[in-house]
Amino acid sequence: MAALQVAWSQITQAPLFRLGTTPITIGWMIQVALLLMLVSLFTKGLRQLLKNIILKRLGMSEGTRGAVAILFSWSMGALGYVLVLQAMGLQLESFALVVSGLGVGIGLGLKELTKNWASGLTLLGEQKLKVGDLIEFNNKLGYIQDISIRSTVIRTFRGSELIVPNSELTNRMVENWSYQDCQSRIEIPLKVVPTSDLSVVTEILLAAAFTHSHILRSPPPKVMFQGFQEGSISLELWAWVDRVDQRAGIRSALHFAIAHGLRQHQIQLAPTLPHWVAAESEPSAAEAGAIAPATIPNEPLKDLLRSIDYFQSFTPLEIEFLIQLGYRRQLTTAEILYQQGDGAHEFCIVLRGAIEAIFENQRISRRLFSFTEGEFFGELPLMLNVPYPTTMRAAEPTELFLIHRDGFQLLLNNHPHLLEVISQAMGDRQDVLESYRHHLETVGLLEDSEPKSLMARFQNQLRQWVSHWSA
Numbered sequence: 001m002a003a004l005q006v007a008w009s010q011i012t013q014a015p016l017f018r019l020g021t022t023p024i025t026i027g028w029m030i031q032v033a034l035l036l037m038l039v040s041l042f043t044k045g046l047r048q049l050l051k052n053i054i055l056k057r058l059g060m061s062e063g064t065r066g067a068v069a070i071l072f073s074w075s076m077g078a079l080g081y082v083l084v085l086q087a088m089g090l091q092l093e094s095f096a097l098v099v100s101g102l103g104v105g106i107g108l109g110l111k112e113l114t115k116n117w118a119s120g121l122t123l124l125g126e127q128k129l130k131v132g133d134l135i136e137f138n139n140k141l142g143y144i145q146d147i148s149i150r151s152t153v154i155r156t157f158r159g160s161e162l163i164v165p166n167s168e169l170t171n172r173m174v175e176n177w178s179y180q181d182c183q184s185r186i187e188i189p190l191k192v193v194p195t196s197d198l199s200v201v202t203e204i205l206l207a208a209a210f211t212h213s214h215i216l217r218s219p220p221p222k223v224m225f226q227g228f229q230e231g232s233i234s235l236e237l238w239a240w241v242d243r244v245d246q247r248a249g250i251r252s253a254l255h256f257a258i259a260h261g262l263r264q265h266q267i268q269l270a271p272t273l274p275h276w277v278a279a280e281s282e283p284s285a286a287e288a289g290a291i292a293p294a295t296i297p298n299e300p301l302k303d304l305l306r307s308i309d310y311f312q313s314f315t316p317l318e319i320e321f322l323i324q325l326g327y328r329r330q331l332t333t334a335e336i337l338y339q340q341g342d343g344a345h346e347f348c349i350v351l352r353g354a355i356e357a358i359f360e361n362q363r364i365s366r367r368l369f370s371f372t373e374g375e376f377f378g379e380l381p382l383m384l385n386v387p388y389p390t391t392m393r394a395a396e397p398t399e400l401f402l403i404h405r406d407g408f409q410l411l412l413n414n415h416p417h418l419l420e421v422i423s424q425a426m427g428d429r430q431d432v433l434e435s436y437r438h439h440l441e442t443v444g445l446l447e448d449s450e451p452k453s454l455m456a457r458f459q460n461q462l463r464q465w466v467s468h469w470s471a
Helices: 002-013 026-057 062-087 092-109 111-126 166-171 198-210 244-264 301-306 316-323 379-384 405-414 417-428 430-442 451-470
Strands: 017-019 022-024 134-137 140-147 151-156 161-165 184-192 222-228 233-241 326-331 336-338 346-352 354-360 365-372 391-394 398-404
Touching: 022 026, 026 062, 062 111, 111 140, 111 151, 111 161, 111 166, 140 161, 151 166, 161 166, 184 198, 184 244, 198 222, 198 233, 198 244, 198 301, 198 316, 198 326, 233 244, 301 316, 301 346, 301 398, 316 405, 326 346, 346 354, 346 365, 346 379, 346 405, 354 398, 379 405, 379 417, 398 405, 405 417
Parallel strands: none
Antiparallel strands: 017 022, 134 140, 140 151, 151 161, 184 233, 222 233, 326 398, 336 391, 346 398, 354 365, 354 391
16 A cells, blocks of 8 residues: 555646746645635536525626626636646746747637637627517527527527527517517418409408407508509508517418408419419318407498498508408497407497497496497497496397497598587587586596586597607
């Protein structure tokens, strides 16, 4: 045993070479390696302590914490390495020239690595991209899972992890869908034969969009006429979705609903798939995704709208424009359109049937008034920005045309004579005014309890809306 100890001592203490005045032995190198490992562990622990505890308590954002923790821990680590080498007797001044020469060579060789480190600090500091953001990079969509000092990990919707050097993210264009919100616009192109009724096609597209729960009402869906192309009419549905990560599923559901509507009205696509349109097979509920295909009645919407008194003066082109402002909705008997207390989002026109207004509380449920074919409602909640004071329920099978808020403003701006129509109708509906007057008094929004003061307020708000839109 003693002989082994002597042999080990001779091996570890035998000088291999000298750095300056310091003899380098195996034992010396083992000690230095262990001390440098301890410094590295200390540096890593310090970084985690700063990022997750100390700087977090100071209220710093995640990106700033990461950048500060990395810079500080690296500085402490570099200082620790220098102190270890000096404590082990290594005089760094004696081979500073050699180290500087090696530094130049290493710097050139590690140019890309250095660039990625600098880019990593930039990403962590600026926070234009953060962990959890949904981004689109190099035609791949995914969530940022981790941002390290050298690279960023993106988890794609295919389930794979994309490891991207940080310099790629700072030097190339990246779409960040989470920078302000996760909203996104999707486009559904469609080409139909020139003989197609565009008002019916427009209704099919808008009905598919408005019946999907993830399609936003503001900005509202719209149909864009893209032009005439190779013996066809090219249209495109624009719709905004609230979750960009669900675009594929929403797009699929819209395609199923549009296909159902085209089949129902025997609208032919141009020119490649005429037989597909005539197919009798229907998609299953599972295939259709989040929505069931919108059933559109056979009677054209343009004919129903033109039969209403205040739209009879509209030209065919103005009727086409009107159809683009809203969508048709069918209600079964006793189906509720708005619950009492719901906010208003649409101007409602009764095409067929009747809508009754029901006042409800803990003791009673009483029918106050109703709206029948050709009448409209919803303008008061839209104008005064108050919830419905009554429940709006279908008294029989009912068909409505619903115009979203922005479309209502645009309609009034383009057809000022409708201001008088709406004002006149409100003047004839004292029961409706009374219900809203009572509601506004209850919530403290109306000081004068006279119905005519509410009427004046409504008319003033109506004109302000139109003048603001025109400006």
